[in-house]
Amino acid sequence: MLVNKLKEIIDKSNNIVFFGGAGISTESGIPDFRSGDGLYNVVENRKYPPEEMLSHSFFNSNTKEFYDFYREKMIYPNAKPNAAHIALAKLEEMGKLKAVITQNIDGLHQAAGSKNVFELHGSVLRNYCISCNTFQDLDFIINSKDIPKCPHCGGVVKPDVVLYEEGLDKNIINEAVNVIINAEVLIIGGTSLAVYPAASLIRYYGGNKLILINKSSTQYDNKADLIINDSIGKVMSEII
Numbered sequence: 001m002l003v004n005k006l007k008e009i010i011d012k013s014n015n016i017v018f019f020g021g022a023g024i025s026t027e028s029g030i031p032d033f034r035s036g037d038g039l040y041n042v043v044e045n046r047k048y049p050p051e052e053m054l055s056h057s058f059f060n061s062n063t064k065e066f067y068d069f070y071r072e073k074m075i076y077p078n079a080k081p082n083a084a085h086i087a088l089a090k091l092e093e094m095g096k097l098k099a100v101i102t103q104n105i106d107g108l109h110q111a112a113g114s115k116n117v118f119e120l121h122g123s124v125l126r127n128y129c130i131s132c133n134t135f136q137d138l139d140f141i142i143n144s145k146d147i148p149k150c151p152h153c154g155g156v157v158k159p160d161v162v163l164y165e166e167g168l169d170k171n172i173i174n175e176a177v178n179v180i181i182n183a184e185v186l187i188i189g190g191t192s193l194a195v196y197p198a199a200s201l202i203r204y205y206g207g208n209k210l211i212l213i214n215k216s217s218t219q220y221d222n223k224a225d226l227i228i229n230d231s232i233g234k235v236m237s238e239i240i
Helices: 002-011 022-026 056-061 063-073 083-093 108-112 138-143 170-182 198-204 232-239
Strands: 016-020 097-102 117-119 122-129 157-161 185-189 210-213 226-228
Touching (some): 002 210, 002 226, 016 170, 056 063, 063 138, 170 198, 185 232
């Protein structure tokens, strides 16, 4: 049984890195982007496509419309960690998991108890004034009317998430690459590996225990040592 094989690999290693995507958050009720009923494929009466509304230039030129969409589609304050988040936090507590690298922006890994988390695309929980860099939490964005303005200087507050046309944080990339290079086991879960440049990071893994857990196939299936096409939450909870 594939899950038993995964459990055997995990039992023997104390140097595991997990790389995850939207498939983890969907099990907490947060829609993904690219599946059939994902954010990019749901037809709605909007003047602009989601990809445009989540771009740096759109944030600058249509800030109110950006926030109308962002509050409705990108923020899920009531979402809770699911079995996958909890299992990964437990593996870290056991000293087996060295890091979580996530493409998600919801903060659910930390909410579950994970400590060493590299957020490639930022987090909705952090927001900064673009003028004076003052920090604001998620509640500030939710409770602000129209465009959130800094209470200190009046500047526009921007979510600390990576929008289209923006680059990833180089420090986070370097740290993520470092843990991948040094990992004995790399588990990839809940991602189709279609989002770049984030997906390109797994090319730095040189080990022989590459594990893919995803409901559908990925372009890296031919490179994996173990493939489990199932729910990430189900698989990880069975392991723990």
